[in-house]
Amino acid sequence: MRRAEIVTASLMALFSVYLMWKSAELPIGWITDEGPGGGAFSFWLSAVMLICCIWTMFNWYHRSTPPSKSKDPFMDAFALRMFLLVGGAVTIMIGLVHFIGMYGSIPLFLLFYLRFLGGHSWVATILISLAAPIIIFFFFDVALRIVLPKGYLEPLFYPLYSIFL
């Protein structure tokens, strides 16, 4: 936990410096008749972020906050396993949207999660994995007219489009 605290604070401090530098691409000073430049607001806020990170590091050094005192691991084995499995599954689901679209990746994700992480029966798994994309299709594509990405599966939807859209 203690190491995670200082690593996070340092990374965030670096991020603040990056934000300051990025803000400075626009004028950060005073422009006559225009007021503060476009980058001023974000520049000074990033500067405050940097100060806060240094403050957090100071607290870390003095062990005055709970995470800087804690000897617990930042993530125990269970947490790490869950984080990698769940986070990984969500990441893969989003990545697959680019190839097989929402309607390909959502059932696959539900199948994996319900059956292998959740340990539910095949009947429940397949029922939910099929019902979810159908409900989403009628809600978003049909009712809201927000066409969700279909990737390479797009041609399969042409008949549906001609019926419902």
Add this chain to the structure above:
Amino acid sequence: MEILGLLYDGFLIALQPLNITVVIIGVVVGLFIGAMPGLGSVNGVAILLPMTFLVPPTSAIIFLAALYYGAMYGGAISSIMLGIPGASTAVATTFDGRPLALKGLADKALITAAVASFIGGTVSVILFTGFAPPLANIALDFGDHEIFALMLVAFATFVGLSGDDIPKTIFSICIGLVFSAVGLDIMSGEPRLVFFDIIGFMHGINFLVLAIGIYGIGEMMWTIENNRGDSAMSKAVLTLNGFMDSIRDIGRTWIAWTTGSFLGFFVGILPAAGATPGSLMAYGVAKMTSKDSDNFGKGEVAGVVAPESANNSASTGALLPMLTLGIPGSPTTAILLGGMVIWGLVPGPLLFVEQKEFVWGLIASLYVANLFSLLINVAFIPLFLWVLKMPFTILAPIIFVLSLVGGYSPTQDMHDVWLMLIFGVGAYLMRKLDYPLAPAVLAIVLGPIAEPALRQSLLISNGDFSVFFTRPISGPIMVIAIILLIMPALKPLKNKFFAKGEGKKTS
């Protein structure tokens, strides 16, 4: 009397078939979300906001407000039955609700909690109806200076009152504000903070991307990690006699729910305070003022009634600054405010002049939502108990899927979905290190209002910051903000002082 006329018109809107339908759906969804441990109104509102594009804005906000209400009722169900608060706002309900359930009086706890929620909700909506129009009237005179000063108070309350780690709170506020600045600079029209020249940043970072990332993905991961093992559920048998007995208990504990309702409302108005501290304070006051305070914690009905009336009351209180001043009092109301901007409404006092139908329709719908929450809650207790048995491994993937679709739909850009994932994972890791996340959500919603207000004010004053202090209304507001900001700095001094005092006593 004018208010009654407006309220009547509002009821005509709230009682339209479409709006009644959305209220009922909203309440049911809210009760369900509130009852599930790990999910609160904020998760529901963030994840479901993109779904409301289906109906007109007034119905959309009525739906979300009903969901918000329902979630406050629902939170009590798992507090009582499982001993796990359904939402942080229902923490205080576990203190006495759980012991009651363990004694076999779960039905009494559930019914008194529902009725107390109804009382708290109704008292607060009446207070709201009385306070909102005059407050909006005063706020109509506010200029850029006052608006900026009010924002500063909203942020300062997080620093002064929330009790979270101070540098981390300020960090969270600033990062939210910086993210809100990404995209085109509205005043000069220049692109700014376009990270790595990725085109997706040109249209800015939508607040929903951050909100769904935090509350749909980050919090889910947090809940998955923290909900290890199963908990034992109590049994509840509902009988008419039990029901009448519970109603008599409500009559007996009138002091608890009166203080709860009023205290909750006023605590709810304060940004950063809201329903959780409101209900804890109400519990404390009820215990203090009760004749048999020894029974508290062992299953005293007043200990359920006080926090439940307070958390419902506070949720209405939080709507007051959001609607009248455009300053949200909680992350949930911040998301509602962001939603109003998407629907093309300008939050703030002008709503009461230009969008009377919207405002009064919403207010009237709160009365309606409250009544339906009570009826649905009491009538369907067995159904909610069944829902509580639903494993989280079914709910979690569905929420991830809804987050994916919900993150995509506002801008229809996969860039935003990836950003949402990054925010979600980041939020999960930072939450483990005690970084508060609600201030960032509030900041990204308020940023686009705060920045122009600050720049306009400085332009008028030619860069002189003292205008914020010399103007008649913004001056006192700024002083309040500064007091709130330095309050935590005084705390160690106070502690030292008291520690010395105690040291003397013992020596």
